[in-house]
Amino acid sequence: MLHGHVEEAGSMSDGGAVSAVKAVIIPGNGGGNVEESCMWYGWTKRRLDKNTNIQCLLRNMPDPFTARESIWLPFMESELQCDAHTIIIGHSSGAAAAMRFAETHQVYAIILVSAYTTDLGYDDEKESGYFNRPWQWEKIKSNCGYIIQFGSTDDPFLPWSEQQEVADNLGAELHKYTDRGHFQNTEFHELVSAVKKLIPVK
Template identity: 30%
Template sequence: MKAIIFHGTGGNPDVAWYPWLAERLRSRGYEVEVPPYPDLNVAPIAGFLPGVLANHEFDEHTVLVGHSGGAALLLAVLEHVRVDRAFLVAGYSTQPNTSDEPVLQESYDWDVIRSNVRDIYFINSAEDPYGCDAGQGRAMFDRLGGTQIVRNDGHFGDYNQDYDEFPLLDRLIG
């Protein structure tokens, strides 16, 4: 079993709940990667995605976790690889606010994404300070199915929101 955790825009592997979740999964036998991608949502996705695909091995036993910009990245990744499960935390597929979002593609092949992941989860907050809210989760859920979970937990961690543990996500991954 393998898990790859993709941090959000401006993040790194050592912030928020990423180290905590990585350790929890390792303790259960997962091989875990939490790669640093400082250019996530800075470089255009068309040039950024090939490096991500080349840097990791994906298979039907892989679990993907993405937070914010990392969740948006997962949509592009899932057009190219087949995995077991994907967890998009504070994810979005359209412009969530007025900021540039080079991680977004102009369109997605929703049928291909759906066929490349056995089960997909969307975890969003009712309100999110960046617009990565329940409406964004619902838009992806409506196209892909899976499970949508709506909380009231802001952005699930950010520079001004401590979120050092994520027990719900840990339980869902199992």
């Protein structure tokens, strides 16, 4: 779903160079080596790397357990270089980070997996800083070329009402499931397909 205007990736920049789209995976909190974890992060990166039109970045995040906004967003900007040519794929805490990042930065697209809107009453979620103020939905929409969301009604951590709230406020292309839980599988074929559809045809 198209929201606002984002410079077409692959178009000529001021310097005359072609700017390619890249994907950046922002994992959920929890720590460990994200590329070698049992989650779909590393599998997705390897699948996307096989596509010659896109580069995929996946890094261990600083402050991996509390996932503080004050640490993650600067890391996304400076180290991962998320910009107007970036597809940000955020899972759980990473989805919250992707949304907050898009409030103040233009990005090519955000893909939200297991997104939510409140701290859910958990102390570590309160400490993260993402949920201490209202969401700026209109700014997110205006800064994103595309917004895609994956959610499941049987998520053991997130109520469906919060996932639906994200979809309603962002007008996201919602992929709704009833049997995927918190999307902690080792493979995620639908996500790879969604990313590939966003890659501009040269």
